[in-house]
Amino acid sequence: MRIQEGIIVPAQDQQYQNFIVRYNQNLHGDFDYQSDDTFQIVNDLFGILYVPEQDVPALEFNSYSYSSIPKCYTYMELGALSASGVLRLHDHPYLRLKGAGTLVAVIDSGIDYQHPAFRNGDQSKILSIWDQSLPGGRSGRIPYGREFTRVQINEALAAENPLEIVPLIDRNGHGTRLAATAAGNRIPEENFSGAAPEAELVIVKLKPAKKYLRDFYLFPREAEVFQEDDIMLAIAYVLQCAVENQMPLSICIGLGTNMGAHRGDGPLSEFINSTASFSQNSISIAAGNEGTARHHYLSGADRQEKTDTVELKVGEQESTRGFSMEFWGDSPNFYNIVIQSPTGERLPVSTALKYGTQELSFVFVETRILVNYIPIERRTGKTLVFFRFLHPAPGIWKLLVEERMPANGGFHIWLPTRGLISDETYFLKSSPEFTITSPGDARDGMTVTAYQYRDNSLYVQASRGYNTENVVKPDFAAPGVGILTASIGAGRIFEQATGTSLAAAQTAGIAALLFEWALIRGNEPYFTGNSVKNYLSRGAVRDDIIQYPNPNWGYGRVDLYHTFELLT
Incomplete structure (x- = not known):
């Protein structure tokens, strides 16, 4: 099969963005949905919508969009048959x-x-x-x-x-x-x-x-x-x-x-x-x-202290490009977060911009951090804070997390999996628990x-x-x-x-x-x-x-x- 020159395939075209939608839960009632070049049905619940990039606002997470923006997955590999019978x-x-x-x-x-x-x-x-x-x-x-x-x-x-x-x-x-x-x-x-x-x-x-x-x-x-x-x-x-x-x-x-x-x-x-x-x-x-990757931080769910200090070592390799990180807090708790750079400079994360992206710019290091703070993520009901560190300075970064009700839950933070971040970036006090990757x-x-x-x-x-x-x-x-x-x-x-x-x-x-x-x-x-x-x-x-x-x-x-x- 030869593809005619000039024909656009949105699923493969870099000028289109993809969104996972629940098309049978449409607020405007039932429609006779059919797959075409801009909408592809997966099953009776999910479909994929392809939208020209110029028609999409700057990509960011909010309460409604987290599940719709495709996640990215990578390989899980770094005399056996007789052992398994x-x-x-x-x-x-x-x-x-x-x-x-x-x-x-x-x-x-x-x-x-x-x-x-x-x-x-x-x-x-x-x-x-x-x-x-x-x-x-x-x-x-x-x-x-x-x-x-x-x-x-x-x-x-x-x-x-x-x-x-x-x-x-x-x-x-x-x-x-x-x-x-x-x-x-x-x-x-x-x-x-x-x-x-x-x-x-x-x-x-x-x-x-x-x-x-x-x-x-x-x-x-x-x-x-x-x-x-x-x-x-x-x-x-x-x-x-x-x-x-x-x-x-x-x-x-x-x-x-x-x-x-x-x-x-x-x-x-x-x-x-x-x-x-x-x-x-x-x-x-x-x-x-x-x-053993040290990519997961777990707060103590049974502790009484209202504050927790998360120490994150950032390696040299991340300084050229950056990395992302996800904070997930249990309901009904509420979280205030302050980020401290390796030089000691502190900037607070706003809890008010639930539909926008906050940009934190530091004076003494050439680092910007883009933050989406979602008090109640729609699918999970949890607090989601999505961080993107742009050209982070190498060294020890700290997240100072204050919880209003520390005895009623806790929080997790995950870095990307092996292969998507260097081995020199990790939590100093990490937890191997809850490290099963998705979709596992x-x-x-x-x-x-x-x-x-x-x-x-x-x-x-x-x-x-x-x-x-x-x-x-x-x-x-x-x-x-x-x-x-x-x-x-x-x-x-x-x-x-x-x-x-x-x-x-x-x-x-x-x-x-x-x-x-x-x-x-x-x-x-x-x-x-x-x-x-x-x-x-x-x-x-x-x-x-x-x-x-x-x-x-x-x-x-x-x-x-x-x-x-x-x-x-």
Whole structure:
């Protein structure tokens, strides 16, 4: 498909801004909504509105806009199958579960479709690919980008130059690693197998986040980040593929963000909750790698003092560009905040400009701080203060926070995740609790943390739970340290990788095995994503000296074989 020169695709065009809207809650009554180039329906609740940049006022947060401006997500990755009981089921004389008849979806950086983990000669195990990053307008099932079918992928594999037919490249390799871990072919000579080697794959390569969002959130230019609305449309696409092919679907999301109140109620999290509650769909999500990042500050909820001093060390790398930070205070408390620079200069944050942006300019350092103070954020009811530090001076910054009712709640502050801010910027008195990244905080998704399967120790950088509504997160742990998986490196076919995204990928493959047993073989005809989560939680391995569930391990270590032992 060739795109005619001059045709504008708002979803991809940098001159358009994207907004997530709840179109069926329109104050003016019902309308017969249809998708077009400027409005794209995601499901029966959410749609994406594309507005020309010149028609949008300067971007800022207020009580009504926080959920509508897309958040940005990045990668959660920095002999495992036997530890989770998978190989014993591959080779079990009666069960022989390998994922046949199921579909695994990976929404990420794309895939190296020529890798032996995804092909048998000139035949691909990939059902279809949607590349959001390639030029292209509305066509068939996709609102933008290009779609490649299995017929086209097989044609490419048989061609002398495959990229002329299917010009998809996974430059990062993250998506390739997740796809191989979840559903790569069994390759005995490499001692490798995906968790569900006979499952088929559907792949979405996310397009990079638009420049206006990267600039608004002050992300580094080299960081790879993706938009919330693109991820939502990707989920809608893979759901459609599964329905059309009448296959149970296991989705893997190895991305995360520290944006939001960490209570699982953003648009993407809500979409995940609704998806997992339907029959034949499950979603496995990385818990995040923020446990030791020192990116979270937690005030003491049971203290009586009215003031709290938050000390933030800002590194040299942030001084050239800046960074953003979110403060979330519990209701019904009220917060007064004063910011102190490394030179001791203090400026107060206004609590009156709830619909505007306050600019704090310091005299003795060349730093500006843009602040949006929202006393009651519409979706959560919490106090949200969004900070953007522009060219911050390196050193120790302080937030002097006064609470009117300190015994009736507390507050959280989150910095961006690893990869979006340097390791030299952190809270001096940080907390590893409540560091599960979004959308891992979604109630009904399967949130997976990582452990070292060789000695059963928790991955040291793994995010810790629960979410801020005390919903158990993570749900359980899967191997995610030193995992053998597919490589895109020159001369290498496989490599070791680490991160909670790998643990989520293995769980996505395990979910496919459960779907094969329950749906393909007719043992449980109404199996849902919640069924998968509950089966795996019940069969998880738990140590006698640890109380479960807990914020580190959830309900324990995934062991699919033990799950089947309990069934019998």
